[in-house]
Amino acid sequence: MNIASVRRPIVPPTPPRAPDDMSFLGKLAVIRRNMIATWGQRAYEEEIIPGRFIFRNSFILNRPDAIRHILLSNYENYTRTPAGIRMLRPVLGDGLLIAEGHSWTFQRRTLAPAFTPRATANLVPHMTAVLDETIAKLDARTGEAVDLRETMQRMTLEIAGRTMFSFGMDRHGPTLRNFIMEYAERLGRAYFLDMVLPVSWPSPMDFARARFRTRWTEFVAMLIAERRAAGKKDGAPPRDLFDLMDEARDPETGKGFSDAQLVDEVATMILAGHETTATALFWALYLLALDPDTQEEVASETRGEHLDSIADIDRQKFTRAVIDETMRLYPPAFLVARAARDKDNAAGIEIGKGDIIMIAPWLLHRHEKLWDQPNAFIPKRFMSKEPPDRFAYLPFGAGPRVCIGAPFAQAESVLALARLIGAFRIELADSNPVIPLGVVTTQPDHSPMFRITRR
Template sequence: MSIAEIIDMPAAHAPLIPPRPPLAPDDLSSLGRLALIRRNAIATWGQRAYEDDVVPGRFFGRSSFILNTPDAIRHVLVENYENYTRTPAGIRVLRPILGEGLLLAEGRAWKNQRRTLAPAFAPRAIPLLVPHMLAATDDAITALREQCGQPVDLREAMQRLTLDIAGRTMFSFEIEKHGAALRGFVNDYGDRLAQPRLLDLILPMGWPSPSDLSRALFRRRWTRFMQKLIAERRAKGAVEGDGALHDLFGLMVAARDPETNEAFTDEQLGDQVSTMILAGHETTATALFWSLYLLALDPATQEKLAAEARRARASGSFDTARLTFTRAVLDETMRLYPPAFLIVRAAAGPDTLAGFHVASRDVVLISPWLLHRHEKLWDQPNAFRPSRFLPGAPPPDRFAYLPFGVGPRVCIGAQFALTEATLALAKLIAEFNVELIDRAPVVPVGVVTTQPDRSPRFRISRRDP
């Protein structure tokens, strides 16, 4: 069956099966794998990775293990998580843009940061930030109305929307005047420095690779930019009063470690702001884009979501509790296109996983992309079926569905991101019918997040009142 036939298949008769990259040979060499990683890490896996519980291998002299069994994943991410740390290559790639923030911190530093930040991202804090989310989405809808009937790049529109939400929820101001610079930083880093090169993989951490020198230059420019945003927020707080600004920055400034009563230093604040803006903005934009793409391919599902969203709008309140089908669409989208497609850990000491001996420095890979499409864990794993996540459906194993990770290091902003994405998607589909102009398949690419290989053009039209 051709891609066009799959795309045009009526959802009422058979579920949509969206395009995905071709499978790699199961016996791919380390150099062949590295070459593919630089183009599309998702395309480095063969059929065994979608069928076997554990896929052992070798990668530049070290044993590696792809884990697809929930019990082994529980062991690595929960029961013995302190034995599994980020790899040197992962630290090299992420530290220049995230610094020593929560995502990269280890040991006691991570525990202190997690305790300190927890109140800012507790469920009770989310309602304070929802007005920022709704206002930014309403402004995005107003701008999109001007493009009805014309080709529109919804990927860029979602990046602008989530960046605006990130700015308003973090700093209480519209970040659009800094948007071009911020997107320039992110695109430049993604294009030049985010993919690991051979020397990143084989050199000890204390030995800088050529890419590390470029990353250090980037780090200096990026840090100055973050400090500029923070200074602007502090100036706004001095004029309007910090107590009047209900945002994440204010919550982080006020946060104290419950054991030591220490606050974040200015340098630590900069790293936390970088982590929250980048992790939240990019991953949520990606989830919204893929949701809109799938809904454009599946008009029946789009109409069902639109009916729910319009009922919520008619009630006078967009409340996530009313948007169960919208949330199911997002959950299924993140199953098929998990924002973070790969978790890589290095063993600090020996261990046993699913009957395999793991030595110190061996590499363990947990891929939500593979796990979410594994043939032993899901019925029709490659099909788009939001009904899997509706109330009353059997819930997936907690260690088989990892859009935000799991265990002590589960994403601290998961509830924030889900609230933001659910409200934004519902408001957008309540307002617009979304269809694709460009019918060529869009293939997911794994770089840092699960990105589309290109930005297709959509057509949007106003729904009847």
């Protein structure tokens, strides 16, 4: 894809690329700190990188046709890896994100009506109310150094709480954030035994994860109980995601979710919805602070707009392109790993039973054969008449297992960025480069301080 640009685009900082001959032990030492730093130059240039991963054959795939086969044409042949299940099950249980087979089909069919564009449109007032409050709080801090990463985390958590339950997260937000930090900092990182032992054999960290899960599910069940106590008028339309999920029924069987299943679905939607959106917004603000000219283009597009409906959000074409380009450079899910149930041929690649397939959006989105100036921040590439190949750009995955909440996340991200940049001029107050870390999501290595001024 060729991109013409008058100005020289910015190239944000990244970790040094690993030596292509890095040993397995060397990778193991780095992998828990930053998975992104284990990939060398070869991974950004070649379409297929065969190797070995924990005693199994592995393939890193950067070929869109092969990725299409894995994620769409024969997706049922590929399951999450044991390490992936260990990392996710304690916080998501058997929710939609990690369910397989008939359980996944039931959950997907049942949840689908809650995430239609119409359902998302009905939740926009919750988003705008939180944004109004966030802008008012930031307005009182103009000229000061502000931690916008923390602000985005609090804001998206509040949006998650209101869109899910119709109540604010003032009382429960600190507890929820503590759960997330506790898990991400220690329990959500892969240890050697997590990767080599079968899922049925508990690793040492699994005992700590089990204790965490007990406390976590009790907390989510308490939120659900509080929401149910608030009630709903008979015959009234659904007012939040919880109403939609609680009333959801599989169109084929008529079954709904049990209380235990509802806990896992609510946990999945809150965590997947708030943390990934907060991180994407942080990176977008960081990029716009590095690139004041692009920031002014966003502000110009939002000028005079009310931005309180889906129609308003859809008109923000350039702001949407900024979000798309942000998620190209900093994909929330930097790696998708799958294990083959049986042997297969993916666009000419012979795959054996048990082989590990790694599709890394971090690599794919920066691949030198797929993108012009792959490391540069060029939002207008997403306004080109030549859109990227569907399987070369995977911020929300692809195929039947594409993120069900993608329309909601996109609407929230575009709305939030447009409103924030429309209200404030944002500059970095911290000169240290921010380096992305691949841990659970693509996170910054530190939270830089920003300075904001009213437009």
